[in-house]
Amino acid sequence: MSVLQQAGQQIISMTAEAVGALGTEFSEEQVRLEVPKDKSFGEFSVNTAMQLASVLRKNPRQIAQEIIANMKTENTYVQEVSMAGAGFINFRLSQRYYIDVIKEIFAQGDDYGKCDIGKGKRVNVEFVSANPTGPVHIGNARGGAVGDVLAEILSWAGYEVTREFYINDAGNQMEKFGASLEARYLEMFGKEFTFPEGGYEGDYIKEIALEYAKAHQKKLLTEESETRQEILARFGLEKNLSEIKRALDEYGVAYDVWYSENSLYEQGCVAEAIEQMKKTGSTYEEDGALWFRASEWGCDKDFVLVRSNGLPTYIMPDIAYHLNKLQTRQFDIAIDVWGADHHGYVPRMKSAIKALGIDEDRLGIILMQFVRLVRQEEVVRMSKRRGEMITLSDLVAEVGRDAARFLFNYYNFNTHMDFDLDLAVEKSNENPVFYVQYAHARICSIISQLRATETIEADLSLLTEEEEIELIKVVARFSEEIAVAAETFDTSRIPKYAVEIASAFHTFYNRCRVRCEEESLMYARVALIEAVRTVLKNLLNILGVSAPEKM
């Protein structure tokens, strides 16, 4: 339990106890611990008196007074309890609390900020899963940044995390891919060809075809069209996948598992999943197709699982995939990071999961709102069909990995965001990522200049300035921030929290000199900023953003 949690728990206990002494039932779970908006009210507050007002039919202020009179603060971090406003009970902590926070940071170092709400549960986070028919485009960039950081947050929160990429290497799009490649291949040798309807028109298709032609020349001209397409598709898939891996690697995203959709077919998982769906008794045949009675499982409409031509629809291998994750591989939780255009897909997937007897809460779905790229105050238009798009590699080359990852996580996944390329590049000093990195570099610089004398044991009780206390108060919240971020899947809390710490540090820096007259105070302050450096570094690590010592 962190120092912060200990203090919080003490307040909860003493509050529940004090209410009990008044002759009223009030459990610890009912105590709502809050942080007052105005710091002059202290570190914590509870609104217990207001909660009890309607029950006791008394003025909340009077109730608050009675609760306070019964409070036992001996041997706790609480120094002072007071009543304010409509009946808030406010708590001020003793200095020992702040000292213990810094000691805790030193003791835990690179692990400071971790918590154990995950209790070792196994979580699978599947994200990006870009279509392997082409390069990773900008739309996937947000999902990549958020998915990767979410995975990291969950791991800090005590979950055992697997990062996974689902390769859509089966079905319709693979055929279109192969047909598109074939057309370009034939075109190259001056043969007759028809470009498939809805095929992939991007230049990279020509490049892949050219590459194959360079290596194998006219070899495929004598083949049947079907085998030709298959060979080209497989060749192109290999190419694209290695390019996708390269781009993601450059972006700082590394996967534990690359899961092939096609392998689900090959291993009979799709057929098996169809059987399982039938066994639920919620399927029926109509017009030669197999339908799932999703309307019985909380979905507005029924939908088709197997078409009348015998081929499964797109959702069938996906059901098999989730069955594989949640049943076969026994993950406790599976999280999917999807684009907002898939939101209609959520109730369908959940209804299937439910019908199969799996607790739907084990499936967490994050819907990523779209990103619009803005340049010169204008929205950059992209067309995947025409192959006009900005790739992840382009973005990283233009704004850098640090800025991209930080900014994508800076906004909650649920907000539509505009990514201003000019702002991210030209006015890079306005970018919050540099603000945080600057704070880190600044601390490193100070510490390196004082390194010779840093070994002396510091007297942390000398840290009494308002800016010093504020700084400690902020860094003390770390594990709490991780816990909330993990529970809400909200990665944006982390960069925002990092900015808050950087800001508290800069304020401190401008108000208090580290290298000051009194040596003992100097050591105490060195210890303080050393602790802050650890926290900033840990936060940047979680974000996958570098923590430079010089800028």
Place this chain on the structure above:
RNA sequence: GCGCCCUUAGCUCAGUUGGAUAGAGCAUGUGGCUUCGAACCACAGUGCCGGGGGUUCGAAUCCCUCAGGGCGUACCA
């Protein structure tokens, strides 16, 4: 038609799950380096929390309704 998401300062966004006077950054204005990094700090102004009802001690937050924007609603993926 039905369903989901969004709407908070000039701009980009927070708002601790219903609490105290609604906050940051950017932009604007003023001030701060003979001493640790001025990529920084301090101070200043701006709000019909999209509109209107309701729930209660108390609403930006929960419910209803209307408006605007985005996206779904295939035997496409």
